[in-house]
Amino acid sequence: PAGGDTKPLDLIAPADGPWPVNCAELPELCEVVKKVAVGRAVMAAVSNSNILQMLGQFVDVVQKVGVPNFLVVALDERTKQFLDGRGCPSYRRSLRARGGGTDNHATSSLKFQILAEMLSVGVSVLLSDVDIVITKDLLGLRRETRRERCASSRLVRGMTDGWDDRTAYGHVLPTAMPGSKEPPLASLRLVARNSGLFYLGRHATLAPGWASPASLHARSQSRGRPREARPDAPRLACAQEIFRLAYGSHEVAGVTVRTMNYMCFLNTKFLFKHMRSDAALADRSRHVPVSCHVNYHPEKEARMVSIKAFYHGGDDAALKPWNGGEGRNTGGCSGKVGVNTDRMPPLGDKGYKDFKLGDSLLAANEEWSWSGEGGGVHFRAGGALSSPWGEGTWGPVPSPWRKDSVYVALGGQTYLLMFLSEKWAFTAVRCSDEEVSFGQLKRRDTPQRRLVW
Structure with missing residues (x-):
């Protein structure tokens, strides 16, 4: 505080002495x-x-x-x-x-x-x-x-x-x-x-x-x-x-x-x-x-x-091209981490067999809570998805870097869902505006095994 007593520093180079010091070495x-x-x-x-x-x-x-x-x-x-x-x-x-x-x-x-x-x-x-x-x-x-x-x-x-x-x-x-x-x-x-x-x-x-x-x-x-x-x-x-x-x-x-x-x-x-x-x-x-x-x-x-x-330049639009996360803000999924396209492939009746996370979601046959909604989200065979907000589709994200993720198309929006295998939970990013939401297994007794082995 102003006017209070202070303890002087133990200075390497005292204020009233030569400066700099130790110059023989450097x-x-x-x-x-x-x-x-x-x-x-x-x-x-x-x-x-x-x-x-x-x-x-x-x-x-x-x-x-x-x-x-x-x-x-x-x-x-x-x-x-x-x-x-x-x-x-x-x-x-x-x-x-x-x-x-x-x-x-x-x-x-x-x-x-x-x-x-x-x-x-x-x-x-x-x-x-x-x-x-x-x-x-x-x-x-x-x-x-x-x-x-x-x-x-x-x-x-x-x-x-x-x-x-x-x-x-x-x-x-x-x-x-x-x-x-x-x-x-x-x-x-x-x-x-x-x-x-x-x-x-x-x-x-x-x-x-x-x-x-x-x-x-x-x-x-x-x-x-x-x-x-x-x-x-x-x-x-x-x-x-x-x-x-x-x-x-x-x-x-x-x-x-x-x-x-x-x-x-x-x-x-x-x-x-x-x-x-x-x-x-x-x-x-x-x-x-x-x-x-x-x-x-x-x-x-x-x-x-x-x-x-x-x-420095006063450009009001200069920050707008960028995502909050990695990549540029394209208004779609392209530009998100590891994703170079907005086209998400349909899962198809047998596509999940080459998609380990999808295979695991179908094998688990569980309901998921998303954004705290009481009704459950269900990942169904053939890429069908049921939710409290209506029917949608889901499938693999077309990127070798997103094997832990699925896409969900629902209500005119596309979401990228990244799963935390041990937690049986996911983080969802809406591609159009990067709004983040969260989901988890609806039942409370989380399985002791991982979602994906």
Whole structure:
């Protein structure tokens, strides 16, 4: 609170001392941050030459916004030359992930070593993936008032994969035990922070802009965890280390953590599934997010173009071509995950014999509840379907990637039903507008075997 006593940070580079520090070990990095840093802080990204087109989009947006303390860590010479040609400050660092991979997950795993190096010379870091579109100078937000900015500063700040208050900030989940007269059990559910955009090193009410040993310790502890084969192991270890308690010779990370506001630092699930259909949030005159991370969808570069056109170009229709899920919004089933056609083949009298899920549905001969309706849905031989809404048809989805799904044509609409074999349940997507609904076996005593063996 304003006027309250605060505890000073234990700074790697004291405010009244030389800066940067530890330059004997990292002279090239020190030279770059001397030129680029503002208030001893930088916005940084890590990239190799596999994603130069996406990197170019990202750099163009950052330069258009006018971030003065931005640099890219180039993992190979081709990337360094590419950045030099765009007038973008860069730091050449030769690193390869464990196993020698150069894909996006392997590159992402290197961020944490680079982050530790930057902290060690006394620079605070806002580390960003390159599949992000920004609208403002993120580090410059600290110069705005608390009301105007979307996130107040903490030692560690990170965006979230969540799309509402519960999934973004955690919640208590009550679980009633069948037949028990005791109160429901309660468990705290947390959502992993997304490593696509996070900040380490300063505290707004303490000493802005200087790295803290606590931040560096959090990274060094996670790097000391047992080695794992997964390419995202460093990211997971870092997220876990923040919450681990001290015990034995293991020291606590000792960082203060804050989750960024999911309406201001967007992920694309929130943008495409929720925000664009909200009249107030989609109105750029009333709300403009700070950044949007294309982390939920595979069409990263193309969606970046659309997001840039919407927020930087003022194109009201730019987001409309995209589904909330994967693919483009065609108004039909074509473009949904693994589906390239709107024509759904009739099942026929014998077609189910070559369709394992269909064979299993007919063999089970069960009624299914859909959207809570009391009347049952019944999958019948020959592709006939009976339901509380009338008669329809069903059959296989014509895609090698949708063997867990059937289509249902009912009431002039086509639905794709993806079955969860162990749960005897399904998720349905209406092709025309992507409305999602759910269904399950109507009787409560779910069979112990799987629907499809």
